[in-house]
Amino acid sequence: MAVTVILPRSLVSLIPGTVRTCEVEATTVDEALARLDERTPGLRNRLVDSGPTIRQHINVFVDGQQARLDTALSPDATIHVIPAVSGG
Amino acid sequence: MTRTLLLVGTSKGAFILDGGADRTDWSISEPLCEGWPIHDLQWDPATGSIYAGGGSPWYGPAVFRSDDLGTTWTHSSEGLTYGDDGPKIPTVWNVTPAHGSIFAGVEPAGLFRSDDGGATWTHVSALRDHPSRPGWQPGAGGLICHTIVPHPTDPQKMWVAISAVGTFATEDGGASWEARNKGVVDCNSPDPHPETGQCVHKLVMAADDPDHLFQQNHCGVYRSSDGGRQWEDISTGLPSEFGFVMGTHPRDAATAWVIPLSHPEEGRTAPGGALAVWRTPDRGDTWERHDVGLPQEHAWVGVLREALSVDRHDPAGIFFGTSTGQLYGSVDEGVTWSLVIDHLPPIWGVQAIEVD
Numbered sequence: 001m002a003v004t005v006i007l008p009r010s011l012v013s014l015i016p017g018t019v020r021t022c023e024v025e026a027t028t029v030d031e032a033l034a035r036l037d038e039r040t041p042g043l044r045n046r047l048v049d050s051g052p053t054i055r056q057h058i059n060v061f062v063d064g065q066q067a068r069l070d071t072a073l074s075p076d077a078t079i080h081v082i083p084a085v086s087g088g
Numbered sequence: 089m090t091r092t093l094l095l096v097g098t099s100k101g102a103f104i105l106d107g108g109a110d111r112t113d114w115s116i117s118e119p120l121c122e123g124w125p126i127h128d129l130q131w132d133p134a135t136g137s138i139y140a141g142g143g144s145p146w147y148g149p150a151v152f153r154s155d156d157l158g159t160t161w162t163h164s165s166e167g168l169t170y171g172d173d174g175p176k177i178p179t180v181w182n183v184t185p186a187h188g189s190i191f192a193g194v195e196p197a198g199l200f201r202s203d204d205g206g207a208t209w210t211h212v213s214a215l216r217d218h219p220s221r222p223g224w225q226p227g228a229g230g231l232i233c234h235t236i237v238p239h240p241t242d243p244q245k246m247w248v249a250i251s252a253v254g255t256f257a258t259e260d261g262g263a264s265w266e267a268r269n270k271g272v273v274d275c276n277s278p279d280p281h282p283e284t285g286q287c288v289h290k291l292v293m294a295a296d297d298p299d300h301l302f303q304q305n306h307c308g309v310y311r312s313s314d315g316g317r318q319w320e321d322i323s324t325g326l327p328s329e330f331g332f333v334m335g336t337h338p339r340d341a342a343t344a345w346v347i348p349l350s351h352p353e354e355g356r357t358a359p360g361g362a363l364a365v366w367r368t369p370d371r372g373d374t375w376e377r378h379d380v381g382l383p384q385e386h387a388w389v390g391v392l393r394e395a396l397s398v399d400r401h402d403p404a405g406i407f408f409g410t411s412t413g414q415l416y417g418s419v420d421e422g423v424t425w426s427l428v429i430d431h432l433p434p435i436w437g438v439q440a441i442e443v444d
Binding site for chain 2: 014051055058
């Protein structure tokens with residue numbers, strides 16, 4: 001089933017070949033990121049830390065709800081990847 | 089025409105300055121490496137590649153690489169991990185090409201090696217397996233492996249410096265490491281001479297003489313004539329024992345430079361607000377102050393550990409950046425100085441290179 005992933009502009013700038021909005025076949029957030037990494041190697045490393053966990057200052061939402069790597073996806077889910085409000 | 093470039097790492101991106109042949113008229117790039125905090129940039133003369141080490145608060149650690157002097161960049165952190173059960177690595181503090189490999193020092197303190205030009209990394213685990221590691225404590229900048237000094241000809245030998253832990257050396261290509269801190273005082277411990285715990289800020293090698301090392305430490309400036317097995321305090325004559333940077337002359341093994349800063353609990357800025365570079369011509373027996381062209385009033389600036397570099401010209405050029413974004417240069421071995429550029433973000437690293 002295809003889910004929609006919406007990535008931040010800064011990640012698209014960082015990794016050539018990445019697009020802001022795309023569709024992947026996945027049943028969990030972790031699977032979705034793995035599919036994206038197959039298309040643009042290195043992307044998962046930018047979003048996932050050891051653990052594995054989503055990096056501390058990256059927020060992932062599935063259909064508007066805060067999600068983790070093991071969050072299950074409905075067939076038409078939308079994943080928003082959004083950098084946290086942090087920095088200086 | 090040989091040009092001098094300055095590779096500058098800042099809290100908000102890397103920059104490359106081009107000083108042409110005479111190092112007096114500088115142009116500067118736009119912010120590089122996507123504006124990421126970049127601690128250190130180094131050039132690999134064997135390949136012509138520039139490497140930049142840093143870490144994004146959002147996207148984690150990475151080593152960037154450019155094969156065209158900064159026009160385009162790639163980046164990777166593949167393998168820059170202590171594993172899923174290990175501590176998380178927020179940033180790279182040092183990246184050093186040597187003998188066909190690239191080495192990266194990271195936070196929390198550890199060493200990684202790449203044999204494919206930075207595409208993938210392998211943990212040099214024996215350093216963190218050192219028996220002293222349970223006692224390793226962070227300094228104000230964190231528990232960081234911030235300096236890597238390769239042997240100029242023997243790939244089996246290398247020194248690294250960790251704050252606030254000390255100096256370590258390997259003579260078997262990283263398979264084992266020996267603490268080399270004898271004679272260095274730990275002024276923040278009831279025991280002033282522990283095996284480790286000395287807060288080395290910068291470790292440098294004398295020109296063409298790998299047995300002769302210098303270090304600017306939290307608690308003094310030191311020299312060693314036996315590869316760091318024994319150290320001797322050479323702070324006498326300096327206005328402060330504290331500072332971060334140290335540089336050595338490209339040809340004269342007796343000449344080195346430091347920038348002393350005020351007491352660590354009293355600001356860590358240019359003493360009295362007067363910025364000066366101090367030079368020793370005799371391996372630290374004596375020191376002389378050089379301040380011509382540097383601000384002598386209200387210069388409450390710091391200079392951080394990677395932010396001084398000496399080029400290979402004759403006479404040698406010296407360049408350093410401040411924690412408030414000024415970059416100063418000298419083309420007469422530190423006797424006179426001028427402002428190269430102002431208004432950069434806080435400067436963390438400066439590296440002078442010569443390219444054709």
